[in-house]
């Protein structure tokens with residue numbers, strides 16, 4: 012579904028992604044694991060073309076999306092949930108959802124506000140509140156809901172469990188599994204191995220912008236030394 | 245009481261056009277982060293286009309239809325400008341965008357002249373609203389009442405558009421985080437264009453709607469500019485209610501000013517602005533702007549190094565040639581070179597602020613003209629000799645810069661640019677309105693150098709020594725610890741603060757110093773011309789310097805000097821054409837888009853490419 016091939020991305024002169032390659036299969040939840048500064052966020056941005064790879068290619072459902080404008084990438088069905096959440100703090104919950112609205116797409120679920128409020132009951136109570144009045148957990152839910160309004164078939168979740176209360180982390184895991192059941196493909200980045208273990212089918216471990224390990228979750232659990240080398244557990 | 249109410253009503257009516265124009269500027273800035281300096285030009289176009297429609301469309305219906313059509317046409321012109329000029333520079337540093345919009349001002353000025361001619365048009369009266377109504381015995385024009393009634397509808401329509409429609413939601417979202425809006429699948433390019441259309445259409449409406457009160461003339465663009473800036477600064481950039489409240493405040497104040505303080509109507513609005521800024525730095529309804537969203541420069545800054553061997557040689561040879569010039573050149577050439585030298589010092593002082601300090605001052609003429617007027621006033625009223633006047637001129641200019649700088653430096657980025665421009669306009673309006681003291685429009689004349697320096701050749705040497713001395717001093721300061729502190733403050737205020745530099749203080753001193761240097765240039769200018777007129781304080785003069793620095797290249801120290809020589813030399817030639825503004829405007833736009841490093845910067849790059857100069861990172 013998504014193929015990242017030999018991608019090299021830079022911030023000015025800083026070489027951050029180094030010949031990064033991995034695939035994401037349709038219907039899977041893939042966890043991108045790595046320490047602070049390993050390049051997880053940059054990978055997400057390079058997929059969305061918010062950071063344009065200097066060399067290499069990103070292919071989505073057979074279409075080469077390298078150097079495409081981010082809004083076109085989104086229109087193809089890629090949904091991006093950024094690490095810093097970036098909700099529109101002056102807009103109400105309803106208005107935030109409106110920004111994410113895109114026409115229905117054949118291959119995926121078509122989300123409505125009501126379906127999203129079913130999934131995130133907390134948000135339902137706060138639909139007329141402004142973004143800045145929400146708690147951290149509510150903001151995290153709102154970013155996901157906002158992206159789902161675009162009816163994506165692949166969703167990029169950058170550290171969904173970061174900085175939120177443990178109860179909400181559990182809810183987040185349930186949401187991801189529910190999305191998977193609905194047929195969405197998920198690429199998420201994590202430092203929290205436990206969270207990844209709860210939701211992921213496959214893992215890709217990156218360090219210094221290079222994929223150091225790719226495999227199923229079971230395989231990773233069978234090789235604790237890999238875990239210890241690349242992740243801070 | 246009746247008079248009081250009548251004055252309030254006049255103020256409210258005047259606020260109408262001001263609100264429309266200012267809210268357009270605010271909207272455009274909110275989404276695109278570009279301060280459209282050409283906004284006054286769209287206002288002017290609205291007046292002219294509206295006037296033309298009114299000539300052909302008859303009756304009351306024709307009148308109001310003309311106003312709407314003017315908004316539409318100006319909006320469409322706005323789209324063209326956005327697509328051709330602004331799209332290529334959205335990612336460029338702020339300064340480039342500002343300069344590009346200035347190029348647009350010049351182009352629109354000349355195109356308007358070309359299409360409508362140089363004569364002012366008296367605005368047609370609105371059919372059915374020609375007379376007056378007496379309110380408590382005082383006459384109030386019916387059209388004023390119509391405007392007062394109309395404005396809330398325009399404001400309401402805008403409010404509805406912004407808060408209730410999907411487009412409005414997208415606009416507000418983009419105001420906060422454009423990239424995220426794009427990542428959610430919204431084509432920002434069209435959103436930008438749409439907002440630009442709306443903003444320009446509002447400016448056009450404002451221009452057309454004030455026709456019966458003010459008519460149409462070619463000075464409208466600059467005349468409204470500082471008022472709009474004051475309004476958005478007072479109201480808060482990006483806030484519609486702010487724009488309305490501030491427009492009313494300024495307009496009402498103006499009306500009272502005309503009646504009670506006729507000498508200082510223009511100064512009044514600046515006083516209000518300063519008071520508001522002291523208590524609310526981001527305006528009545530504004531919020532802090534996160535500056536530098538798209539970074540300072542496109543390319544990493546090169547360390548500016550002391551001149552190398554080759555550069556020194558070139559400079560020495562150049563100086564020797566200049567020194568020998570009187571032996572061969574006639575007095576025409578000497579006068580021209582004197583002008584160029586003076587202008588180069590002026591430009592170099594701005595370059596110091598801009599290139600080194602990152603302080604984009606749009607009102608540098610205040611210190612050039614300020615120095616010039618200081619010298620002229622001293623000579624006229626105190627019979628001060630030239631030598632003393634030339635010493636006091638930079639002091640006066642520097643002092644002015646320190647006072648203005650104190651206010652302007654409370655803000656950063658585009659706010660700073662708008663404030664500097666507004667203050668320069670303040671000084672201009674003081675000089676212009678206080679005719680008894682400054683000679684007003686007639687200027688001050690008969691200000692000649694002392695006996696010993698009155699010969700063309702002697703004055704040439706005097707100007708050369710002072711100007712080159714000033715430029716060397718600026719360069720020297722750039723390489724002193726103070727220069728490094730200034731650069732530190734520009735590149736990373738936080739880092740500089742951490743190393744114990746008081747960045748605001750450093751910038752303030754730099755502002756005063758650059759002002760003083762411009763003051764020397766101004767003082768020399770008066771004595772070389774023998775007279776001074778308010779146009780030396782005009783926006784156009786500030787822009788001259790800005791363009792020069794820009795054309796020369798912001799990042800090269802030689803930028804100010806090379807650009808100054810090029811422009812002042814070219815101007816002598818180019819101003820012989822009737823439509824030189826058009827040419828200059830197009831040139832600026834092309835340079836912004838095609839050679840963003842300026843003349844000196846681009847030459848340098850070429851030189852590096854062919855191996856004439858070594859690149860820094862290889863050296």
Ligand SMILES: Nc1ncnc2c1ncn2[C@@H]1O[C@H](COP(=O)(O)OP(=O)(O)OP(=O)(O)O)[C@@H](O)[C@H]1O
Nearest residue numbers: 022025027045046047048049050051052053054202
């Ligand atoms: N805008 C930027 N400019 C320059 N360097 C950057 C920028 N953003 C990130 N970097 C650098 O790129 C590297 C990778 O950053 P990235 O954000 O992709 O890592 P990450 O794996 O997402 O880290 P984290 O777990 O902290 O989110 C880091 O060394 C970081 O310092």
Ligand SMILES: [Mg+2]
Nearest residue numbers: 051052053094
């Ligand atoms: Mg990250």
